[in-house]
Amino acid sequence: MINFENPAVFAGLLGIPLFYWALQYFQNKQLSQIAIWGQHWEGGLQDPQNKSSKIFRWMASVFLTLLVIALANPRHGLESTSTTMAVKDIFIALDLSKSMDATDLPPSRLEVAKKRTIQFLDEMKGNRIALILFAGESYLAMPLTTDPMSAVSMVSSLNTGQMALQGTNIKEAANIALEANKRMGQGDAIFLLITDGEDHEGGALSALEKLADNGFDIFIAGIGTEQGGTIMGPEGVLTDEEGQVVRSQLNKHLILEMAEQSHGIVLDVNDTNWSRKVDSAIKNNQKSGTVERKYKSYKSYAHVPLLMAALVLCVGFYFSRIGFSKKMTLLLFVFTSVTSLMKAQDPKPFVEGNRLYQSEKYKEAQKKYEEGLKTKEDARAQYNLGNSQYKSGNLDEAVQNFEKAAKTLPNKDQQSKAWHNLGNAQYKKGRLGEAIEAYKEALRLNPGEKSSSINLAIAKQQQQKQQKQQQQQSEPKNQKDLNQGGAQGEKAEKNEPNKGKSEKPAPSKNKGNNKNESDMTNGKGKSNPESGWSEDKAMLDHIEREEQKVRGQYRRGDGKFSKIKKPW
Incomplete structure (x- = not known):
């Protein structure tokens, strides 16, 4: 199926009827000027050049139509180009x-x-x-x-x-x-x-x-x-x-x-x-092993309407009233224009850029894309330029080109890819908010796309982590004051019984009474009703902490435990 690289230029076809009317107007005006000088045609006689003038006008219109079609760059089929790379x-x-x-x-x-x-x-x-x-x-x-x-x-x-x-x-x-x-x-x-x-x-x-x-x-x-x-x-x-x-x-x-x-x-x-x-x-x-990478590009047939336009132009000259020298001048002008047009349509810089990109020569590819974009605006080349800049570490330029490509690429799938890569560039720059929005835009255009979904989750996770770190950094002074106050209070509580020789003996010095105290509390252990402290609970917590230390100090290997020298 034939498709056109630049369908927008077909708007130029609307100007062809205007061109035809203008050409006819100037030809009639020229004839009227001749009549003023008394060289009009009498009665039923017809202008011998009227028929040829009409043919010339039609030929000129066909020529312009073919020129517009060539500018739209008709394409059909794909051609494969391969490059060999070393891999490991x-x-x-x-x-x-x-x-x-x-x-x-x-x-x-x-x-x-x-x-x-x-x-x-x-x-x-x-x-x-x-x-x-x-x-x-x-x-x-x-x-x-x-x-x-x-x-x-x-x-x-x-x-x-x-x-x-x-x-x-x-x-x-x-x-x-x-x-x-x-x-x-x-x-x-x-x-x-x-x-x-x-x-x-x-x-x-x-x-x-x-x-x-x-x-x-x-x-x-x-x-x-x-x-x-x-x-x-x-x-x-x-x-x-x-x-x-x-x-x-x-x-x-x-x-x-x-x-x-x-x-x-x-x-x-x-x-x-x-x-x-x-x-x-x-x-x-x-x-090292090698792998052959293949990439495809459309076959351009812009030369076909260009050649047809040149043929129509030559036939049109035959019916025109332009002098030989002027014909040659016009022919030279058209030849130069056609040559320039063919150069502009030549996708060689972009194709060469694609080949260099596939070979991971990103800086060289970047130069080729920039060279091609100087002569022709192309959204896909803008996107590829952004990719090569991203690979080369030029993130600021990559962001700009991804933004342009995302707005000008012809279909939603390509736009989604541009937004996705824009998100990657923003993420690398540390702009997590902008990266998240870019990934969201990519998913709006292509819902359920796996890579964008994963990257969105990663960016959100990193953003939450940063927010948590910022929150922790904003609290240390208040937390420090709080810890100091708590420590002093704890010390006062511990020192107060020592001054009063303690109302009850420490457990380690009263082994004989522990059982009776346990019986009095129905096996629930000695407790402080004001603080909710439980001796059994404290002991269990201590045992659990010690067990975690032991687990951290050993690792299993070859059916036996071997001690890790350092836990970090």
Whole structure:
């Protein structure tokens, strides 16, 4: 079925009858001027050029009609273009130990790691990605997939509280990658380790060396600073068993040692383009697999009405009364116009931009789209330009182009995609409110679209988290005053009985009377009617807290319990 790229230009057809009437008017006016000079035609004689003039007018009208059709760019059928890319299986091991909540990299190590990981995933499309999460234990959270959006959604919602057993077990994460690659991989792969370098369980060096021996390229991203930072928990700053504030530091020595042992590459946390080094390793590795990507574009037939228009013009010259020199001048003008028109219709810059984009050469693609848009406005090219700018990290420009494309794309499905990508750009800029509105607009145009629904939920969750943090930050002073007052009151209550030598003996000094007191309270334990305090309840709470400590100190492995060295 034939479709037109620029159907709006058909409005120009409305001017053709006006052109025909104007041409006829000027020809009649020319004849009337001749009559004034006495060279009129007598009686029943007809103007010998009247018939040819009418034919010329019709020819000119047909010429303009064909020119308008050419401008509309009729298209039919699709043509495929392919490009070959190097691909690999990439296993990302992300540290979710409690030390990743350290604040030496604001807002926290984990948030910085998540941001870098999401950017990396976004730039490594086309490769197969697997996600391994580890702390005191490890598991394959997502097997190898070519859908990066699934990984992005998962990484966005991660937190250290999701790991039941704390600690840092790099060895187990490496072993999981090795086993998963044997089961599902295609041979050589990439292992990206994102950690602060606290190897509590040991064995990391030998495990990474084993990965390298099995064809893995190792990349290690150290998250944190050598100065270190405190670890924030739900009850405040984390302390050890002795009550000392825990200060976690980046173990740079271990990270460098792991990289040296496995012939790996260390990635800088401040580098916003990890994909550049990884992509370079993929392309330079002769063992990398390849995949052929195909993309389709419409076949343009604008040249057909252009050639027909040129033919009509030549025939029209035969019936015209224009002199030879003027005919040649007009023919040259038309030829130049047709050539310019064909250049304007030539989608080569856009096609070249699409090819470069598919090859992940986003900056080069951006230049091609900009080049094409200088000569021709095109909503799809505007959308593609926004995508290439988004990939290149030019978020401000991407937002502008997504906004333009969302308003000018021809159908709702394309508009929905533009709003979705606008939401992604706003989310990356930290404008959660604008991102949420963009995702909502995408869903209004395409209800039930999965990616927009997931991203909307993630953005809302992040917005609620920010609002909660802001609320907590606005309350600390009042909370501090409240805590100080409560502590003083508690101290007064505890000290008051000591001054009066206490009306009743402490339980530890009155073992003989405990049973009688228990009998007097019908087995419910000694209680304070004013405060509602229960000795049995307090004891149960204490036992539960101790049990939680024991659970946190041990992890199960190989049928026996082994002690975790540190619970963070």
